[in-house]
Amino acid sequence: MESEIGTLYIVATPIGNLEDITLRALRTLKEVDYVLCEDTRTTQNLLNKYDIKTKTMSYHAHSTENKENVIINLLKSGKDLALVSDAGTPTISDPGVMLVANVKKEFGTDVKVVPIPGPSALITALSASGISSAEFIFLGFLPHKKGRETLFKEISKSKRVIVFYESTHRIMKTLSSLIEHAPTFKIVIGRELTKQFEEFVEGTPEQVLTYFTVNDDKHRGEFVVIVEPK
Numbered sequence: 001m002e003s004e005i006g007t008l009y010i011v012a013t014p015i016g017n018l019e020d021i022t023l024r025a026l027r028t029l030k031e032v033d034y035v036l037c038e039d040t041r042t043t044q045n046l047l048n049k050y051d052i053k054t055k056t057m058s059y060h061a062h063s064t065e066n067k068e069n070v071i072i073n074l075l076k077s078g079k080d081l082a083l084v085s086d087a088g089t090p091t092i093s094d095p096g097v098m099l100v101a102n103v104k105k106e107f108g109t110d111v112k113v114v115p116i117p118g119p120s121a122l123i124t125a126l127s128a129s130g131i132s133s134a135e136f137i138f139l140g141f142l143p144h145k146k147g148r149e150t151l152f153k154e155i156s157k158s159k160r161v162i163v164f165y166e167s168t169h170r171i172m173k174t175l176s177s178l179i180e181h182a183p184t185f186k187i188v189i190g191r192e193l194t195k196q197f198e199e200f201v202e203g204t205p206e207q208v209l210t211y212f213t214v215n216d217d218k219h220r221g222e223f224v225v226i227v228e229p230k
């Protein structure tokens with residue numbers, strides 16, 4: 001008799017504080033046959049903390065079609081798999097979208113792809129920003145070069161709250177672009193959320209840039225930028 005197709009769980013993991021993980025996520029990570037990780041070392045820290053002994057396997061942005069075939073064959077042979085990323089919800093500005101799409105393409109409605117919800121940096125930032133999230137646009141990471149200028153022009157005309165991810169390397173450049181294109185807008189930045197040096201910085205783009213210029217050590221880390229049209 002053919003074995004039943006395994007289940008692919010999409011498991012959200014902490015964005016900093018390792019206590020931010022659900023009971024269901026922990027049980028799933030414990031019960032599956034393999035955990036597919038963006039970086040096995042990062043996920044191993046989490047698994048060690050909760051004494052989870054499940055085998056890990058890497059799956060990341062540069063994984064080949066061959067790796068996806070290995071994963072599809074594991075599901076075919078009835079293995080249950082959990083996909084995790086380094087932080088937050090997999091597939092949200094993170095690897096895994098193609099895997100989920102290809103698994104669904106391969107098995108159609110015969111496969112169960114089960115989300116195990118938990119942290120995501122954008123929702124974490126919005127929740128404590130004091131900015132209405134009834135309606136917002138999420139841009140993920142902004143383009144580095146092509147289309148960047150056009151996007152800032154679009155942001156300047158937006159009537160909706162806009163949220164995006166930013167890195168240490170580009171935060172100051174992005175604030176400068178906001179000063180140029182949207183000087184009156186309100187900015188809230190969530191930095192190092194759930195970590196030791198978590199902070200929220202708010203003001204006009206110029207005020208926020210000044211804050212990070214004066215506090216030179218504070219434009220390092222991970223950032224969620226929330227832009228409210230004013």
Ligand code: SAM
Pocket residue numbers: 015016085087088089090091092093094119120121122164165166167190191192193194195222223224
């Ligand atoms: N999938 C993740 C999620 O659900 O939030 C996002 C992954 S994306 C590759 C990483 C970006 O998310 C970082 O560059 C930063 O902009 C944001 N981010 C992740 N963790 C964060 C944290 N603890 N504080 C602030 N921003 C964070």
